[in-house]
Amino acid sequence: MISIQHLSKTFQSGQRSLLAVDDVSFTVVKGEVYGLLGPNGAGKTTMMRMILGLLKPDLGFAQIDGHRSDQQPDEVKRKVGFVSASAGVYQWLTGWEMLSFFGEIYGLSSSEIVSKIDELTEILSLGEFLNQGCATLSTGQKQRLSLARALIHDPPVMILDEPTLGLDVVGSQVIFNYIDVLKERSKAIILCTHRLEQAQRVCSRFGLLHKGKMVLEGTLAELKSQTGRNDLVEMFVDLIDEKRVNAERPVQAVNH
Amino acid sequence: MTESLPPEKSDERGAAGVASVPGVRRRKYRLRRLVLKELRETLRDRRTIVTLILMPLLVYPALSLVFKTYLLSNIGLVPTDEPISFRIAYSGDTSDADVSTAFEQIVAGIQGATRNNSTDAGVDGVPGEAAASESLGEVVQPGGGKAIPNQEQFVPIHRHSWIPVSQTSDDTVERLVELGVADVGLYLSREERRAWQVGDLRIVARNDVFSETAANYLASKFKLLNEFDIQQRLKKVGLPDGAVIKVSSLIVGPESEPKSSFPLASLVPLVLVLMTITGAVYPAIDLTAGERERGTLETLMAAPVPRFGILFSKFLAVLTVAILTAVLNLIGMFATIWAFQLDKQFGGGMFNATVMFQIFLLLILFAAFFSALLLAVTSFAKSFKEAQVYLIPIILLSLGPGLMAMAPGMSLDGVYSVVPMMNILLLARDVIIGEVVVIPAVIAVLSTLTYAFLAIQLAAWIFGSDGILNAGSGSFAEMFLRPIKVNRVVPIFATLFCLVLLFPINFASIGYLGRLPAETVGDLQYRYLLMGLFTFIAFMVVPWAVAKHQNTNIKTGFGLNPPRIIFLVAGVLIGISLWTIVMSLTSGWHEVYGYLFGAEKQDAWHHRLVEVATAQLERISQISPLVILICFSIIPAICEEWFFRGMLFRSLLKTKAVWKAVLISAVVFGAFHTLSNSAIAIDRLIPSTLVGIMLGYLAYKSDSILPGIILHSLNNAIVIFLAYYEPSLSELPWFPDKDAPIPLSWVAGGALISAVGVALIWSAKRPIVETEEVELDSNTMIEAV
Missing domain, CATH: 3.40.190 (D-Maltodextrin-Binding Protein; domain 2)
Incomplete structure (x- = not known):
């Protein structure tokens, strides 16, 4: 469903250039949740934007259901639901207006929009605040609304960029439970998160990014055998520590 | 997955890339949806409402009170229903x-x-x-005693x-x-x-x-x-x-000036335009930088809507708010004028429905231009605050032409008909006083449309760039970091920095030179040599210092390679002949000017030019020819080539196509000559630009500025010495009369020699230029930071 091939991106800023994503490849199939993990600034967000066609890669490409995001970004966007921590809501619209706006943008008919909003309201318990102005919503409510917004067109692919950032335990539990639901509905999902315990539970496979490079990839069992560590947290700490100690030394991808 | 998609979507997918009718309809529908959403968002925002409704309600009564008590009493006018x-x-x-x-x-x-x-x-x-x-x-x-007011x-x-x-x-x-x-x-x-x-x-x-x-x-x-x-x-x-x-x-x-008694006619458009700007500013920031700050922009872009569609819907929304503001202000203003009977002093009938409608159309035009400009600037900003910082200079700058248009004696002609904002203000004033001249009015409208189009293009370009989502990417300060490796040419932003510096240095030096005594020949010689020194500093020393700071190789950065002989020959040929074409072009432009703005304006303008030229000629006629050669030929040729064909052209060439680099550097060169005479000499724009194109082409083919320096100095020397020796030359039987146009035979001969020169350039091969780019290593760069 999702196929990432040798994706690379360098940012130029004045005299500075920054290699944000460096030759990353992986695939995600239907019904799979792929955990894209890494410290801040590892290049996760850049990668997601390239997958969505929001940024043009310098090298390589991302393919969703046979459409390359650099060539047919609109086709790709129709098939992807995108949620990010920073994805805000329109302050002066109500939740219902926002959902219906996006429904229309994705080309749904009015009756489809109504039934879809009803369905999402049920699952994500939006009913209590759907007619409120978005400016008045809590962080958790906003994030549920964002998730509903990303699902309004029932996309086969979900890209979730730290969807639980800033949420309390209960709030993030709602989101993770819903990711389970999506998995059951055989969506292909890429999940970026720092909630490693939750990720460990919900994700089928993982990719660990650092400084734009894919340093570890595989199922939890594979990662355990490669690193000799028992859980993601330990692997993560190792990864960052190693980098801090050997900042100058180029690190090879372990499984690449 | 596909079965869950609604049928319309499948249709659309099938028609991807084909401009089918349903696809077009859907796009239109979507654009309408986008505009509606933007408008709904903006109009629900109470900050928009404040500028939209409260301002016209409060500002005009206040303004009219001030106007009535202060301005009218100052000019000795009081309303006629009170006895004087x-x-x-x-x-x-x-x-x-x-x-x-x-x-x-x-x-x-x-x-x-x-x-x-x-x-x-x-x-x-x-x-x-x-x-x-x-x-x-x-x-x-x-x-x-008292007069009884009646029988008005x-x-x-x-x-x-x-x-x-x-x-x-x-x-x-x-x-x-x-x-x-x-x-x-x-x-x-x-x-x-x-x-x-x-x-x-x-x-x-x-x-x-x-x-x-x-x-x-x-x-x-x-x-x-x-x-x-x-x-x-x-x-x-x-x-x-x-x-x-x-x-x-x-x-x-x-x-x-009879028009000076119409301050209201100038003031009305200015206030309306400024209020329209005020109305557009908030939505422009909010719908771009604001959305970006709140993160909704990314969400919107993740939807299958082309970026230009998003931008265009934002443009339409900002424009709508701006027009709404304009309408409310127009109503508020005319209601106030009517209520306070301000129009009576200025000959009633000035403010009727037709005038209001025409002013309204002009405001729409202006709003379209300014909304696009605002969007271009605010799209660049990452946050609301940053956008405000960018907008302040824009608004202050736009006050300049606004206030200039208020000055008495201004008329919509010549360069003023193409100065953005000013042309609309002058045209609106003419509409109010009922003295619209057709051709300048058409020029003003067309040029503003052009600016609006360019501003939308600029906004779309910024909006389409990767940087629109890339919140963390750099700051202006980073531009001025010193690179570690050697640059082959000066980075474009550093060149632009020099270009921006040129203008204040130029104006300051003109101002300073104007204050020096100019009584004796010695004074004048000193003044011209000083002028040469300033040119040297602005065009050579500053660019050199910036290039050094940017770790640029001076030889490659400024094109100091020894050229092949053929290019030097071509430079000489064109240098001795191009002036004939330039001069006939200048007089051709005079005719065009006359056609556009009327014979009267043409005469006035011509008279002014002759006056300036005569005054200058009078001054230089006393100076030694050597000083003239240095100050008017050699120094300008070397310094201007150093900057325009050296630094600027070569910086441009790095990223732009050859013809674009030639054209841009030539237009900048032309524009600089337009502004250099302390007044705006629009007649020099086209000829100087053409010379710039010639010089750019020569600099490209020869990969050197030296042939251009020869061309430039010969050209300048001939023009200045023709004027210098005019009194003795005119005694020669074959020399044309002072006011007569250049003889056709001269122009033909000049064109022929120039053509030979161009043919030589064209036939000669460009030397192989090393274009290896300095590889920027991300790690070393970041450490350097």
Whole structure:
């Protein structure tokens, strides 16, 4: 469903250039949740934007259901639901207006929009605040609304960029439970998160990014055998520590 | 997955890339949806509402109060429904007893009539008579009592006092008026004295609004006197039957621009334009930088809508708010003008529905341009605050042309018809005073449309760039970091920095040089050498220092390679011949100017150019030819080539196609020559740009600025020495007359020689240029930071 091939991106800023994503490849199939993990600034967000066609890669490409995001970004966007921590809501619209706006943008008919909003309201318990102005919503409510917004067109692919950032335990539990639901509905999902315990539970496979490079990839069992560590947290700490100690030394991808 | 998609979507997918009818309809529908969403968002925001509704409600009444109490009293104008007092100086010529008596009787007649009629006002059954007598009747005698405001359809009612002048000369009356002792003067016209049988009166006014009001008032009084049972009245004052008082008027004192008495006509468009800007600013920031800050922009872009569609919907939303603001302001302003009767002072009828509609159309045009400009700037910003910081200079800058358009004596022609904002303001003023000239008006509208289009393109370009989502990518400060590796050419931003510096340095040096004494030949030589020094600093030293700072190789950065001989030959050929084409182009442009703005403007403009040229020629004619050669040929050639074809062109060439680099550097070169003479010399734009294109092409093919320096210095030397030696040259039989156009044979010969030069450049091969780029290693760069 999702196929990432040798994706690379360098940012130029004045005299500075920054290699944000460096030759990353992986695939995600239907019904799979792929955990894209890494410290801040590892290049996760850049990668997601390239997958969505929001940024043009310098090298390589991302393919969703046979459409390359650099060539047919609109086709790709129709098939992807995108949620990010920073994805805000329109302050002066109500939740219902926002959902219906996006429904229309994705080309749904009015009756489809109504039934879809009803369905999402049920699952994500939006009913209590759907007619409120978005400016008045809590962080958790906003994030549920964002998730509903990303699902309004029932996309086969979900890209979730730290969807639980800033949420309390209960709030993030709602989101993770819903990711389970999506998995059951055989969506292909890429999940970026720092909630490693939750990720460990919900994700089928993982990719660990650092400084734009894919340093570890595989199922939890594979990662355990490669690193000799028992859980993601330990692997993560190792990864960052190693980098801090050997900042100058180029690190090879372990499984690449 | 596919089965869950709604049927329409499948259709659409099938039609991907094909402009099918449903696809087009859907796109239109989607654009409408986008615009509606943007508008809904903006219009629900109370900050928009504040600028949209409260401002016009509060600003105009406040403004009009200020206008009424301060501005009007300052220019000596008060509304006509309140009585004003003025002093009339009058003189009868005592040398002619009959005349004198008659005149005094006329004066006494007015006074008497007013006295008499004030008691029996309106007793007659005839309406006209009654009205006229009433109106006359309300005039109050010297130092008199209150005037009763009524009968507005006739003449306004004022009080006045008389200053009798018994001197023999009528000049005294004029002098009194001119000095301001009297507001208006009255005497029997001297020229027509011989024929004087009846009442030839001359009204003397000063050239100010107050005095003119008084004169108009007196004239209207006499008119009434004539119209209204004149026989009877004249009999009363002892004049023959059927006599008519002939009234003529005379303005004394310095002349002033007639348009200066219309500050309201200039002020109205400026206030409307500024308010329209105010209305557009908030939505422009909120819908771009604001959305970006809140993270909704990314969400929107993750939807299958093309970026241009998103931008365009934002543009339409901002434009709609701007137009709404304009409408509300227009209504508020005209309502205020109407309510406070401000239009009366400026000749009623100025503000009618047609004028309002035309002003409204102009405001839409302006709003389209400014909304696009605002979006281009705010799209660049990452946050609301940053956008505000960017907008402040834009708004301050736009005040410049706004205030310039307010200046008296400004007219919509020449360069002003293409200056953004200013052209619309001048055109709006012309619409209000009813003096629109078609061609400049069309130029103003077309140029503003062009600017709007360019601004939308710019906004779309910024909006389409990766940086639109890339919040963390760099700051301006990073631009000025010193790179570690050697650059082959100066980075473009550093070049632009030099370009930006050129203008203030240039203006400062012109200002400074203008203050130096210019009395002796020594003074002048010193001045010109100093001018050369400033040119050297601005065009050579500063770029050199910036290039050094940017770790740029000077030889490659400025094109100092030794050129092949063929290019030097071509440079010489073009250098000695191109001036003929340039000069004929300049005179051709004069004709175009005349066609566009009328023969009168053309003459005025030509006259000014000749004046400037003559003054300059007068100065340089005393200076030694060596100094002239250095200051007008060698220094400008070397310095300008160093910057324009060296630094700028080569920086551009790194990222731009050759023709674009040539064209951009040539236009900048042309623009600089347009601005360099302390005044705007628009006639130099096209010729200088063409020379710039030639020089750019030569610099590209030869990969060196040296042939260009030769071309440039020869060209300048010939032009300046033709002027310098003109007095002795003109004695030669074959030399054309000073004011005559260049002979066609000269132009043809020049064109031929230039063509040979161009052919040489074209046929010669460009040397192989090393273009290896300096690889920027991300790690080393970041460490360097």
